[in-house]
Amino acid sequence: MTDLRARQSELQDLFDTYVDAGLRLDLTRGKPAAEQLDLSNDLDGILEGFYLLQGGTDVRNYGGILGIPEARQLGAEFIGATSEQVMVGGNSSLNLMYQYVEHMMPHWRGEPVKFLCPVPGYDRHFTICEHFDIEMITVPLNDDGPDMQQVKELVSQDAAIKGIWCVPKYSNPTGNTYSKEIVEQFAEIPKVAGDNFRVFWDNAYAVHDLVEQGDELPSLMTAAGKAGTTDSVVMLGSTSKVTFAGAGISFLATSTSQLAAFEKFLSNQMIGFDKVNQLRHVRFLKDSDGIKAHMAKHRDIIKPKFELVLNMLEKHLAGKNMASWNSPRGGYFISLDTRPGLATTIISMAADAGVKLTPAGATFPYGKDPENKNIRLAPTFPELAELESAMDVFVPCVELASLNAELD
Ligand SMILES: Cc1ncc(COP(=O)(O)O)c(C=O)c1O
DSSP states (O other), rough: OOHHHHOOOHHHHHHHHHHHHHHEEOOOOOOOHHHHTTGGGGOOOOOOOOOTTTSSSSSTTOOOTOOOOOOOHHHHHHHHHHHGEEEEEEHHHHHHHHHHHHHHGGGGGGOOOOOEEEEEOHHHHHHHHHHHEEEEEEEEEETTEEOOOHHHHHHHHHHTTTEEOOOOOOOOTTOOOEEEHHOOOOOOHHHOOTOOOOEEEEEETTTOBBSSSSSOOOOOHHHHHHHTTTTGGEEEEESTTTOTTSOOOOEOOOOOHHHHHHHHHHHOOOOOHHHHHOOOOOOHOOOOOOHHHHHHHHHHHHHHHHHHHHHHHHHHHHTTEEEEEEESSSSOOOOEEEEOOOOOHHHHHHHHEEEOOOTTTTGGGGOTTTTSSSEEEOOOSSOOHHHHHHHHHHHEEEEEHHHHHHOO
């Protein structure tokens, strides 16, 4: 006990020096660093004045809401569907998700609408639900995917459940990739859940491996093709974290008939997305091999950042029973669980000491982490030195908050 008290006082002194130092560090942003964005600067000027497609389409002009065939083909390889099932949108897949939910709302009218949300998950999925007044029901996310037993039970008992948010590869924030069995079970779920049920398969980290041999995610569309459920599948992805986060292209895949219905919905609000940027991306990335080679360059930049964070967690917190965390094989985040009840305190202590973290609860619907323990760390954006300083502050905050709770 006296040892623990001595350690507590040592950590409190360290914490006070950080508070006095007036640091301003940030671990909230799941954004690529400038060095990563630089990898794609050749997008600028790559067209060299050639704007015509093989069929004669001028990409500078209006039209073609589903995207240029070359980009739909690229999207098909990226997402694991056929090019006829894929459309290419603007710079945000999140925007396509929002639009797709909006498109479905009239079909869901007359009933309260509910979605299943595997947790922890991506806060902006939850924001879409809140915006449309869709009630969110959490289901646990295990290492191999959501608890499918619960998913099946819930959808069979409650016809108001119309969707589920999935980040099937290197999920945000836990880094899990769904297993083949889970993907196959997802293809079957619409049979229980009904025709208007949609599986939102947000493959935001489809090609974002941190290891050379990344995880394999079987195509949900292929499995759904066998199960006869492609109408209920909505697959999404984008090049936001491949090329430019603010100026990439996005993909959506569903059955050809559902794609035609979505095209009709979109045509009430626009004539077409940015085809010039689509062509730039096709010229720059070429195909899935091109994407793979490009992503290896991203890996070289961000892998040391993940290693630094993991090494510091290991060095200072391993074996203390104060936190557990994942070692992701891809994606953009490290998810850390504190002792129950401490996430809010640790995040506010880190803020006082100059390190901004994603707000507690952000990874849960309505911002409410029932155990108040999950913290999402985003290592990609800061420079290595900055990241190290931020972790120098964060790690003692975890230890001090745990000791405070234990001893006081
Ligand atoms: C799971 C997930 N989906 C979607 C996005 C945003 O994608 P986009 O830039 O294509 O809108 C993110 C960004 O952090 C994400 O983590």
